Amino acid sequence: MAASLGVLGEPTSKNVLSCKLLVVGAGGIGCELLKNLVLTGFHDIVVIDLDTIDVSNLNRQFLFRKEHVGKSKAQVAKESALNFNPNAKITAYHDSIMSPDYGVDFFKKFTMVMNALDNRAARNHVNRMCLAADIPLIESGTAGYLGQVTVIKKGLTECYECQPKPPQKSFPGCTIRNTPSEPIHCVVWAKHLFNQLFGEEDPDQDVSPDTEDPELTAEAGQTALEQKEQSNVAGGIERKSTRTWAMETGYDAKKIFNKLFRDDIKYLLSMETLWKKRRPPNPLDFDNLPHTECSEPSTVMRDQRVWSMKECAQVFSDCLAGLKKEFANQGENGMLVWDKDDELAMDFVASTSNIRSHIFGINQKTKFDIKSMAGNIIPAIATTNAIIAAVIVMEGLKVLNGRIEECKQIYLNRQPNPRKKLLVPCALDKPSPKCYVCSSKPEVTVVLNTEKMTIKTLEDKILKSALGMVAPDVEIDDGKGTILISSEEGEMEENNDKFLSEFHVGNGSILKCDDFLQSYELKIIIAHKDKLEEDKEFDVVGDLSELHAKPLVEQPTNQNGGTTSHQEEEDDLMIVDEVEVIKSGTKRKADQEPDEINAKRPKSSGDHNDDIVIL
Amino acid sequence: MKQMANSAILIYGMGGLGIEIAKNIALAGVKNLTIQDCKLAEIQDLGTQFFLREEDVGKNRAEASSSRLAELNPYVSLSALKTGLDCDSDLSYLARYQCVILTEAPLKVQICVNNFCRQQTPQIKFISADVFGVCCGAFCDFGDNFEITDLDGEEPKEIFIEKISKGKPGVVSCFKNKMHGFDTGDHVTFREIYGMTALNGWTCQIKVLSPYMFEICDTTGEEFAPYKHGGIARQVKVSQNASFKSLEQEILNPSLLIPDLCRFEAPANIHLGFLALHRFNEKFKRFPKAWCVDDSSNLVSLAKGLNTELTNKVTTIDEDLLNVLSYTNTGCLSPLCAALGGFVAQEGIKAVTGKFTPLKQWLYLDCRDVINKEEATTPDMFTPRLVKQQLGYPQNKTKLSCVYPL
Structure with missing residues (x-):
């Protein structure tokens, strides 16, 4: 406040004092950001965050203390920030920004919105809300030592969704615990299991079935819940x-195996709603393992072939015994730290994740692959958050001064390279005329099999998950205006299990989608294809012409073009916390094609392309 | 991060920048963190020093913030020193720290402490950093022979081998034409090779031939049996030594990092501006007044004089920048403290862990973009006025009104 006003001069200071700000997220970046804003003199701030404070947040989210664990992040952040300036007016909402309570009118109240988010869905949503309300948005993200800040203004700059992004690499807890569908889900689960058994116990890393899965509505899962209550009451024991x-069993491999891979899976099966649209898992019994073939002859190295179930179970038993010893050596309060280069720890994760994959009908992976997946989990770093939050405020001050065109997209690099670059400012890009969100007539092509795609899957996986809508209405552009999906509850549910083809939706059909909350209308052009590669259910293709440029039988996902695919291979980076580098896939992988790397590099204003990003 | 958990860091100056650095280092976790400051908290400190509150005004800044800082991480043992630092101070107590970070210290004191740090065995890593208005900068000196154990913090790359030729040099091809991602000059070690078993456990420097092939050592010798199958090549992290120059040497011949290529000369100009500010302070026993035209022209001429002393002279002196620096230097912008505080803490962590390549040696950042040009060019409109109530503090804190116009 005072000190910075001396720097800023009168007009800017006035703008700062009168400006109304919305800060979305009160996590790693959010805490730092709130502090900077309050100290810079911003007086009127609304902060919203859905989360409560977890022990694992305390090592970087410095507005929180141990006694705050379990409380609302937004509320505690507000109280702590008020200590820095008791006269600031901060309003805290412990709520999801995607709730219908925060419509376009809510957003219109603000001078500017600052994102300090940790997930793609909310970023997409806030992007659309700010476009609809025509409010400037400052978007940010960090991943380990890398970070990025960019400014989004309707009609002036690229929006958050103008560029296709690599698939999201962070997963909701219920996917990990209840409904894994990709190998990485099982790898994450296996690492959590390691920590639960031998490492730092983290309540966020629970490995048991999650009965609070949002998919389990009032009735569904009721049986499961009741069973659980009964068993608890009957046994008169608290949940251990x-x-x-595990310690009480003496790390007995058979008992642990049967609990994790038989009983817990049976329990999951009892949550029937989960499996209506999914392949249900198959519980395994330690004494009755299936004969699965080894993928490669045994001359191939152990790390490089997929193990059979029996091998997995054997490795699992051996590792448990070995880790038990190591764990005991640590003494009373000791624990093991998972390290991918520790053979036992790595074998443990490789075997357990493959057993779980087998149970859920997911492709198994070699230890080598699992190692690279498991090793790429990037921790959040406090200093990166601090720097990025500072850059957000500086860009915010430029926006306030009405000089949005001078704003930059700023990348923070790990360390200076020989070219001595650390914070790299790049000019903001113009909006993409083909963007399916911010162009004047947004449209997108979706490749799918109309005979196998149900209305429900269209709604959940395509419209909501891939295209980021919250409450879509959909009608077919067939002259009759046939309604497929309604955002009103209870209106069109009877359509849920029907296939698109039953409504005569075929190749070239057009669906008109409208999300009232986001004030967003999108035309979807259906491209029918009998079979997509890699068993994908669908492909979202940014631009129709690109699709036409290539025959449909060819792979329609194109890394350097305007396409996003839903189930790409999960290879390069896995994201935890508020970690998401927005557009720059700055983490290079040896096996990426060179053009893919280029595609993910941020564009620069002045000098082109030569090692600007990779420091 | 074992080294971190065993190291001791001292941070001098508990203003807006000092507290940011301290917060970040406390969160990261070191064994011992000492904060030192002789200044008493003033009302304007509250603008950037977030761990000071109104009731702390008049108390020692280090002491007043130490309890709140200590709450951040129970594993860090935190102590506060109330003594000042000048060239006559007994510096021997610094010997117990691996890294010393100075903020808000006069250039002369920085040089004294830097020289002391260099004389110790092992040398103490030294960082000094300051925020002046819209500009900020940091200087790192990690000694003559600083070992960097891990240059980039990346996971070592690993590839499967398809084939190794017998040749001088031998050539390794990658399995299934996967790209190896190595660079010429990397060190690579081998294991699980069948046939050419002599290579297992061997480490050698490589030369990249293509994304799928690289040359290794001479494999024509008899000990190298023909390659059969299998094998993994893994990158080996080789530690490197970096040599830093002292602050005294670097002042006149700075190794500058250039964060923004569009403004290539900005760091050199800020360097000059900072030297001029220190010179101004030595000469007038104060810093230039906010938005004062006379002081700013004084600063510009000091800078021009100093430029003649530099080994690498600044070719185009950016008078606009120097003016803005002079107008704003007594103020302190919280986001700039936060940004520099993040970088300096990261350098401090590098200093004690040897992980990641450190900055060599000066980092300057500015955010004059946040100042409107018309504000910067017509300083007359910034005649000091009484502080208005929006500031959040009562009007009777008159000290503010003289220094900081609103």
């Missing part, structure tokens, strides 16, 4: 932690 239980 996985570790306590």
Whole structure:
């Protein structure tokens, strides 16, 4: 406040004092951002965050203390920030920004919106809300030592969704615990299991079935819940932690195996709603393992072939015994730290993730592949958050001064390279005329099999998950205006299990989608294809012409073009916390094609392309 | 991060920048963190020093913020020193720290402390950093022979081998034409090779031939049996030594990092501006007044004089920048403290861990973009006025009104 006003001069200071700000997210970046804003003199701030404070947040989210664990992040952040300036007016909402309570009118109240988010869905949503309300948005993200800040203004700059992004690499807890569908889900689960048994116990890393899965509405899962209550009441025992239980068994491989891979899976199966649209898992019994073939002859190295179930179970038993010893050597309060270069720890994760994959009918992976997946989980770094939050405020001050065109997209690099670059400012790009969000007539092509795609899958996986809508209405552009999906509850549910083809939706059909909350209308052009490669259910293709340029039988996902695919291989980076580098896939992987790397590099204003990003 | 958990860091100056650095280092976790400051908290400190509150005004800044800082991480043992630092101070107590970070210290004191740090065995890593208005900068000196154990913090790359030729040099091809991602000059070690078993456990420097092939050592010798199958090549992190120059040497011949190529000369100009500010302070026993035209022209001429002393002279002196620096230097912008505080803390962590390549040696950042041009060019409109109530503090804190116009 005072000190910075001396720097800023009168007009800017006035703008700062009168400006109304919305800060979305009160996590790693959000805490730093709130502090900077309050100290810079911003007086009128609304902060919103859905989360409560977790022990694992305390090592970087410095507005929180141990006694705050379990409380609303937004509320505690507000109280702590008020200590820095008791006269600031901060309003905290412990709520999801995607709730219908925060419509376009809500957004219109603000001078500017600042994102400090941790997930793609909310970023997409806020992007659309700010476009609809025509409010400037400052978007940010960090991943380990990398970070990025960019400014989004309708009609002036690229929006958050103008460029296709690599698939999101962070997963909701219920996917990990209840409904894994990709190998990485099982790898994450296996690492959590390791920590639950031997490492730092983190309540966020629970490995048991999650009965609070949002998919389990009032009735669904009721049986499961009741069973659980009964067993608890009957036994008169409180729920034990996985570790306590495992220790009591003496890390008995058979007992642990049967709990994790038989009983817990049976329990999951009892949550029937989960499996209506999914392949249900198959529980395994330690004494009755299936004969699965080895993928490669045994001359191939152990790390490089997929193990059979029996091998997995054997490795699992051996690792448990070995880790038990190591764990005991750590003494009373000791624990093991998972390290991918530790053979036992790595074998443990490789075997357990493959057993789980087998149970859920997911492709198994070699230890080598699992190692690269498991090793790429990037921790959040406090200093990166601090720097990025500072850059957000500086860009915000430029926006306030009405000089949005001078704003930059700024990349923070790990360290200076020989070219001595650390914070790299790049000019903001113009909006993409083909963007399916911010162009004047947004449209997108979706490749799918109309005979196998149900209305429900269209709504959940395509419209909501891939295209970021919250409450879509959909009608077919067939002259009759046949309604497929309604955002009103209870209106069109009877359509849910029907296939698109039953409504005569075929190749070239057009669906008109409208999300009232986001004030967003989108035309979807259906491209029918009998079979997509890699068993994908669908492909979202940014631009129709690109699709026409190539025959449909060819792979329609194109890394350097305007396409996004839903289930790409999960290879390069896995994201935890508020970690998402927005557009720059700055983490290079040896096996990426060179053009893919180029595509993910941010564009620069002045000098082109030569090692600007990779420091 | 074992080294971190065993190291001791001292941060001098508990203003807006000092507290940012301290917060970040406390969160990252070191064994011992000492904060030192002799200044008493003033009302304007509250603008950037977030761990000071109104009731702390008049108390020692280090002492007043230490309890709130200590709450951040129970594993860090935190102590506060109330003594000042000048060239006559007994510096021997610094010997117990691996890294010393100075903020808000006069250039002369920085040089004294830097020289002391260099004389110790092992040398103490030294960082000094300051925020002046819209500009900020940091200087790192990690000694003559600083070992960097891990240049980039990346995971070592690993590839499967398809074939190794017998040749001088031998050539390795990658399995299934996967790209190896190595660079010429990398060190690579081998394991699980069948046939040419002599290579297992061997480390050698490579030369990249293509994304799928690279040359290794001479494999024609008898000990190298023909390659059969299998094998993994893994990159080996080789530690490197970096040599830093002292602050005294670097002042006149700075190794500058250039964060923004569009403004290539900005760091050199800020360097000059900072030297001029220190010179101004030595000469007038104060810093230039906010938005004062006389002081700013004084600063510009000091800078021009100093430029003649530099080994690498600044070719185009950016008078606009120097003016803005002079107008704003007594103010302190919180986001700039936060940004520099992030970088300096990261350098401090590099200093004690040897992980990641450190900055060599000066980093300057500015955010004059946040100042409107018309504000910067017509300073007359910034005649000091009484502080208005929006500031959040009562009007009777008159000290503010003289220094900081609103």
